[in-house]
Each structure stands twice: as C-alpha cells, then as structure tokens.
Amino acid sequence: MNYEKGAKEILENIGGKENIAGMTHCATRLRFNLRDTSKADTAAIEAVDGVVNVINKAGQYQILIGTNVPKLYNQMENLVGPKEAGSKDSANNSGSSQGIIGTIFSAISSIFAPLLPALAGSGILRGLLLLFVQLGWLSETNGTYQILSAASMTVFYFLPVLLAITSARRFGADMFLSALIGAALLHPDYIALMGDIGNGATTSFLGIPAVLMNYNSTVVPIILSILIFSYLYKWLDRVIPETLKLVVLPLISIAVMVPVTIIVIGPLGVYGGEIIASAVNWLIARSSILAGIVVGGGWSVLVSLGIHWAVNPIMINNIATSGIDYIVPFTFACNFATIGTALGVFFKAQDRDIKNFSMTGIVTIALSAIIEPTVFGLLVKNKKLFLSQIIGGAVGGAYLGLTNVYTNAFVFGSVTTFPAFVGDTSANFINAMIGLLISLIVGAMIAYFVTKKEERLVKN
Template sequence: MNYKVTAKGILENVGGAENISNMSYCATRLRLTLKDPSKANDRAVKDVDGVVNVVNKAGQYQILIGIEVPKLYDEFEALVKGDANAQIDSSGAEQSDSIISNIFSAISAIFAPLLPALAGSGILRGLLILAVQLGLVSDTSGTYTILSVASTSVFYFLPVLLAFSSARRFGASPYLSALIGAALLNPNFIALMGNTGNGATTTFLKIPVVLMNYNSTVVPIILSIWAFSYLYKFLDAKVPETLKLVVVPLVSLAIMIPLTMIVIGPIGVYSGEFVANIVNWLIERSSVLTGILIGGGWSVLVSLGIHWAVNPIMINNISTYGFDYIVPFTFACNFAVIGTTIGVYFKARNKKLRNFAVTGLVTIALSAIIEPVLFGLLVKNKKLFLAQIIGGAVGGAYLGLMKVVTNAFVFGSVTTFPAFVGENSSNFIQAMIGLAISLIVSAVLGYIFTNKDDALFE
C-alpha cells in the first residue's frame, strides 16, 4: 500500500479536509467525523487501494484499513492539517448530539496507541510463566526478574501512558499530562499510605486526602486529563505568550496534581472498581450466559465499532486482579470466524471466494483481525454470519462454564495462546477445548450454509 496515495484518495472522496471536523484511529480503522456525511462517496472510498470497507456507525465514518492504519493515519493527518481550509477540532471532542458516540470515539482514540504495548507485554508474560513451568527459567533468578519487569511495566505505569494518549485526544499538553500520571506513582506519594494501603488518609492544606494506589488504574487518570484539558485550554488562551513557558506548567501542576489526588483519583478508583465488580459479578453468577452473549455477540459489537467500550473493563481486570474472564470470550468469536472461513473454503467452488476465505483465516490466526472477513463476507451473507454467531456462543458457553481466564489483555489469535498459560495448568487445556468447539461448530454450520455456487460479494 502506498500510504500517501491511499490517504489522498480517501480524503478526496469524503468531501475534502474542509468536511472533516475530527479524526482518529483504532487498531484497524480510520475514524472520521464528517460535517456533512452526504458528501462522502462510499463506493469511491471502497475502491481506494488499501481500503477494505466503509462503515458509518456510532456517529462516525469508519474506514477499515487493517493493522497498517497508524502509518496511513500519519499521512492522512498531514494532508488534512496542511489544508488551510480545514478546521479540525484538536480536542477530539466533536460536537455530536450523541454522548455515547463521543464516549466510544474517545475510548478508541485513547487506547488504540497502547494496544501493541499491552499485547506484546501480555504475550511476554505468558511465555515467561510457561518457561518457569517447564523449568527453563527459575523464578528466583535475575533473568526472571528482568523479563517480569519487561512484561509488567506497561501495567504499572499505565496511568502515565494513558495520560499521554488522553492528552492527545482531549487537547491538553501530553507532557504535563504524563507528569500528572507520574505524580500518582511517585514513591514518596505511595509511601504516605504506609502499611494501611487504599483508604489511608493524609491532609493537603488541612483538606483531608484519601490515599489510593494508582498503579495499573485506568479510570482516574482519564478523568483527570479530561478535566485538565479545560484548564489547559483556558490558560493557553489567557496567559501571554511571554509567560506561557513558566505560568502554564506551574499553574497546571499546582492545581491538577492535588485535585487529582484529593477528588478525581478516589472517585475514579471507586467508580472503575464498581463497574468492573458488576461485570465480574454477572460473570460469576452466570458465566455460561455471559459466554454465550459475548462469544456470540462480540462480532456484532465489532461490526458497529463499539467494542471499545468493553476493552477498558478487560484491561482494568488484568491490571487489578491479574486475570480476566472476558478476553477468552473474544477468542471464541475470532475462532468462530476462522471456522466459518474453513466451512466456506471446503464447500464453495468459486476460486475468488475460496482464496478470500484462506486469506481471512491466515489473517485472523496470526493477527486476530476479523474485520476483513466480517465486512467482506459475513455481513453480506446473513446465514454465514449466523453460523459464526452460533459457533462463538457455543464455544463461549464452554469457556464460561470452565471459568477460563487470560493473564493478559490480548486479541484472539494463535500467536496469543500464551495468555492462557497460568498457575492453573488446566486453564490452557480448557481454553483450547473451548476454542476448538467454536471453530468446529462454525465450520460445520459454515459448510452447511454455503452454497457451492456462492461467489464473493463485491
């Protein structure tokens, strides 16, 4: 793919830079907020080299690219911001009538840049645990400690990373925001808790402060940087240029760090734990039903581009508890999609359709990206979509019944199997059985629902 040519082609067919009010990207999609969606030519955008599909959902014009989307975004951003007629909302807070759409868009933009670090760290942790179980590495050795630090640092310093990406989304200074996140992890601040831990108290100018351990937390720093963005924009607009270098960071740090520690942080911790506890309680109460709903319905969420709303819960579970129940259900969905492509391959006679099925299978198995098959085949053939949903639901039910967990936030593929490796050796075995069920059920149904004369939809 020629990223510059692809970016130019997309821009020309969505109404030009002047028609874009906001832009961001996630793991596989370029996400645009268009001032006038009617100016976009869907057919022409789909025909641009490198574009897999176009979806206009959740208040956004979503262009499916694949895992190369960050490189494309760089070229696209340069073209848009180089247009003198473009008026981009740098805060990323588009004035949409839908609050839900704005939330989904914000979550996507905040977490997308961190996904490689989260996934890579998770796989490394799984491989390290496996190496210890096989006796290849001693858990008392320096090698283990160094690799353990390498695989867990992304979670410990998550507030700093989220602060940086949140600042880019909300329009604040990324570096001042990172300092706010770092302040929450400063050893001197953590030492104030003593042996009490969360709930210990101190004072700031005689104001009571409830102390919290913020390493690995998600919600507090996002709320803090969202609030900081308003202060930063106010200071940036009011402070004279000659004083900005000193006054803006001085006032920002002096206000936001105490405010986060006193008010925003505890609220964020308790609210995040509350949501996570509700989800985990529902899973514990009816893990089979949860497996059916998520395993079968995850592809529907992906097709709408709103699966990002669930990702922070999974990340929070991993960082807080060290495991998560939801990630395995997303594996069930992905392997159901793989199974469907296998069924299509063995039943269809059309060479182009068979080649597409094989390409989709390899893509999902290696990179966990289901969108090409989802939009290129399943949403266009409702029977095959149903085959995948049933396969994912059945496999998800088994994973839920056996309480399968992952020790990392990863996307479901063959390369991320190490995420199932843990202290409980049966967890990996049960995971493989559940994923095999998803694959086999959807493969059989995909074979049944495919007509020999089916061709690939254009």
C-alpha cells in the first residue's frame, strides 16, 4: 500500500479534514469521530488500495487496514495534524455524533490501545518464565529469573502511570501532570502510610479522614481521576494568566488532584472495578460452560462491531489483581475457530484467490492474533462461514469453560502466546490445547461442508 496516496484518498472521501472531530487508531483500524458521517463516501473508501473494510459502529467511523495501520495513521496526521479522539474539538461534538455508549467505547479504545503491545509482550515473558521454572531451566531464586520477572511485571505495577498518560491524551489533560498523579499513588511514602494493615488503613488529610488503598496494578481509579482532572486542567488553563501558568497551574493541579484521588476517587474506583470484575467472574463461576459458549462464539461479533474493547479492561484487571483470568481463553477459542474456518475454505475451494486469502489469514492469526482481515474479508461476506466460526468458537469455549482453563497474562490468541496457559500444573496447558484444537476442528469441518468448490472471494 502507498500510505501517502492512501491517506490522501481517504481524507478526500471522508469529507476532508474539516469533517474530522477526532482521530486515533488501534491495532488494525483507523478510528474517526466525524462531524457528519453522511459526507463520507464509504464505497469510495472501501475501493482505496489497502482498505479491507469500513465499519460505522459504536459511534466511530472505522476503517480496517491491518497491522500496518500506524504507517497510514502517520500519513493522516501529516495531512490533518495531530487530532486525538479526546481533543476539545472531539469532546464538543461527541455528544451529538456518538451518544453515551459510543463515547464510552471510543474512550476505552483510545486509552488501552497504546498499551496493548506492552501488556502482550510482558504477558508472554511472564509465561515463558513460568514455563522455564517448571522445566527446571531457571530457579525463582536465580538472579536471571528475578531480573526478567521484574521486567515482565513492571507494566502491571506501574499501570496507573501508563493509564494516566493515555487517559490524558484521550481526555485532553496534560500528560506529564497526569503521570505525576498516577505516580504519587505508588510513591513509597504513600505505601508506607498503610503499614501492615494494607487496604483499608486510615489516615487524615487536613482533618479529613482518608481510607488508603494500594493502587499498583489498578485500572479504574486513575482513569476516573484523569477524567476529572481534565476538567480542572482546562478550567485552570482558561483562568490563570499566561505569566503564571508555568508554576501555578501544575502546583494547583498536583496539590488538588492527588488528595482528591486518594480521599474520594481512588476508593470508589477500586471498589467499583472490583464489583464489575466480581460480577463477571461470578457469572463465569456459576456457569463457565455458558460463559465459554457466549464469549467464545460471540467474540468475533464484538470484533466486527469494534466494541470488544469494552471487555478488555475486565481481563486486564483480573490479571493485575489476581494473576489469572478465565475470559482470555475464550477469545483464543474464537481466534482458533477463525483459523479452522479459513482452513476449511482453503481445502475445499478451488479458486486461487480465495485459497491464498484463506492461507494468509491462517498465518496472520497464528502468528499475530489479528482476525479482522479474515472476519471482514471472508466471514462477514458469507453468513454460512461466519456461522461456522461462531459454532467452532462456542464449542471450544464450552470445553475451556468446563475445564476452567485460565491464562496468567492478558494476551491475544495466537500460537506465539501459548505460554500464557502455563500454570501450576500441566493440566491447564493440556486442556487449553484440547479446547483450541476443538475450536479449530469444528470450525474447519463445518466450513468445509458449507463451502462450494467454485467458491470465490467476494471483493469490495
């Protein structure tokens, strides 16, 4: 793809830069908040070389590109200028163009997307370390293990700082001041206030009682804090004279937001996040098989709508707080059912284009867990194949739920992320492989029977 040419064509057919209120990208898609979606020529954009599909869902105009989307995004920025999804311009228009649900999905996507490589890489490293310990290649008292363990867990410990930065970009606050607010929650002097009591210890600030919480590895408190800080920051930016902003604005920001976060926002965020995570995990505990069927079978539907981001924070929170998660395996089931479906098409269809496309999808998912090209290029355009994938994911997900398979990291489902299934015993890994094999075989068998030999690739 010629990224410069592609960016110009997309900008021309999306209504020009004047029609863009906010712009960001995730792992595979350009995501726009448009002032007027009727100005976008979807057919013309789908015809642009390198564009796989266009989705106007969840309050965003999403253009699926693939894993090279950052290169195209850089060219878009050169033409449009940096325009965050959470810029003032976007915020002012989000209410009318997106609605509340769309705004929430957009915010989650913008906040978590930049951190996914760090989370995935750290998760794989953690899984490999656990595997090496089980194989006897490393000891937990070994210096090599300790150093690599620190490397693998740092992203989770300092999650409030990292989320503060991405939240600041989304909500339009100063990134460095936001990072300081997150870092203050992890400062040794603050941690020392909890003593041996830990969560629930109390102190006072200017006579106001404060319940202390441990914020390392937490998700919700810092996002809420930076959301509120963004309003304070914008107000201070308006009322403080330019000659005083350098000192007064950061002084007030830090002096106000750190205590407010510790006294009010933080505890609410911690308890709120725990309630949500507990509710989801309770449902899994009550009917893990049903959860596997629903998530394993329905995950590709969420991906096709671009709203799977809403579930990611729950999985990240589970990993960060308890070290394991039962939802991630269900997403693996979806991915391997997609591989199976593409495999069934590859063996049955005789057209060279669709065989090449299917094999490309198989390799892409197996190595990088990116299913969107296969979902939009093959499944969405053939309901029988989409149903094959859904059934495969549901059956494999049911087995994973039945055997209570978990991961020790937040990762995307591919062959390269198998170490995330390494647990205290070999049973977890073995059951994971069985469940994923079930998803692949069921998806492949159904797809093989519903695919016609003369099946052709439906192009945009």
